[in-house]
Amino acid sequence: MRVLVTGGLGFIGSETVIRLIENCHEAIIVDNLSNSKIGVLDKIEQITGVRPHCHVVDCCDEDGFEKVFVEEGKMDAAIHFAGLKAVGESTKKPVEYYTNNLLSTLVLVKLMRKHDVHSIIFSSSATVYGVPKRVPLYETDPIGEATNPYGQTKIMIERILSDVNKADPSFNVILLRYFNPIGGHPSGLLGEDPNGIPNNLMPYIAQVAVGKRDHLNVFGDDYPTPDGTGVRDYIHVVDLAEGHVAALKKLKENPGVVVYNLGTGKGTSVLELVHAFEKATGVKIPYVVAPRRPGDVTENYANCDKAFKELGWKAKLNIEDACRDAYRFQTKGASK
Numbered sequence: 001m002r003v004l005v006t007g008g009l010g011f012i013g014s015e016t017v018i019r020l021i022e023n024c025h026e027a028i029i030v031d032n033l034s035n036s037k038i039g040v041l042d043k044i045e046q047i048t049g050v051r052p053h054c055h056v057v058d059c060c061d062e063d064g065f066e067k068v069f070v071e072e073g074k075m076d077a078a079i080h081f082a083g084l085k086a087v088g089e090s091t092k093k094p095v096e097y098y099t100n101n102l103l104s105t106l107v108l109v110k111l112m113r114k115h116d117v118h119s120i121i122f123s124s125s126a127t128v129y130g131v132p133k134r135v136p137l138y139e140t141d142p143i144g145e146a147t148n149p150y151g152q153t154k155i156m157i158e159r160i161l162s163d164v165n166k167a168d169p170s171f172n173v174i175l176l177r178y179f180n181p182i183g184g185h186p187s188g189l190l191g192e193d194p195n196g197i198p199n200n201l202m203p204y205i206a207q208v209a210v211g212k213r214d215h216l217n218v219f220g221d222d223y224p225t226p227d228g229t230g231v232r233d234y235i236h237v238v239d240l241a242e243g244h245v246a247a248l249k250k251l252k253e254n255p256g257v258v259v260y261n262l263g264t265g266k267g268t269s270v271l272e273l274v275h276a277f278e279k280a281t282g283v284k285i286p287y288v289v290a291p292r293r294p295g296d297v298t299e300n301y302a303n304c305d306k307a308f309k310e311l312g313w314k315a316k317l318n319i320e321d322a323c324r325d326a327y328r329f330q331t332k333g334a335s336k
Helices: 011-022 040-048 062-072 087-092 094-114 149-167 201-209 237-251 270-281 305-311 319-332
Strands: 002-006 026-031 053-056 077-080 119-125 172-178 180-182 216-219 234-236 257-262 287-290
Touching (some): 011 026, 011 040, 053 062, 062 094, 087 149, 119 237, 149 257, 180 237, 180 319, 201 216, 201 270, 216 270
Parallel strands (some): 002 026, 077 119, 119 172
């Protein structure tokens, strides 16, 4: 299949592009480089031997984005990663998050319909579940009470895409609710390399490990969890990328609108992740307890039985694998 990948130079996007190429699909990347680097393209080529077409365009720029559709011709599906993605930042910049994430999706869908592309995989998030009333979380659990603007944009986009399907049943939508992606490509060439201070836990830990940062801030140690720190479902980005390849096969069935959790099914606390990193790498991570962040929930992990049953997908790599790969990337492939 020829697949348009928005945000295809980002952490999850680039890993998915690699898996698409390795599974004989053609990836066409659109990325505005707001939180990614053009050098990722060289690394994709180094890993796969293929240099995908890449367009440096903002998805909110309808005229610029349409040129991609015109130049590339017929495409079979889109995987929509592009968007602002930091929970904490979204509470400080709600207008920017709503504008960017909603507009980019609306422009994408408008152009897909205009250019006869009928299938989309959307990178949704576990944040759509809000404060869980129970764990693990199932796809049938209620959504709509996200604790932050980032999560609200994901809820709104899920609804937009579902409504597009209602208006046009030939438009197929797969909503993938990610839990917490970590790790990196096993080559060490690709991983999470945010511009500026990392908003996510793993790249921050990795930067502390190589001396780029003095210490890790642990946001809250008074949650009602075994060690007082927040619990999340950390999934290796390689497993997550494989989930998109599996979802692409599902699209061939014209499934309408379907939803899948992508996680490991296991909760890991912040301090458990720190200790797993220390065990996997032999590097001590100094940390300081800081106040809780607005928008964070106590505990969040997935039930992924549906993805296994319908897509034949499940996570295969563990936390220590992810820690090793994140550290390898930080020492080898990350920007200094």
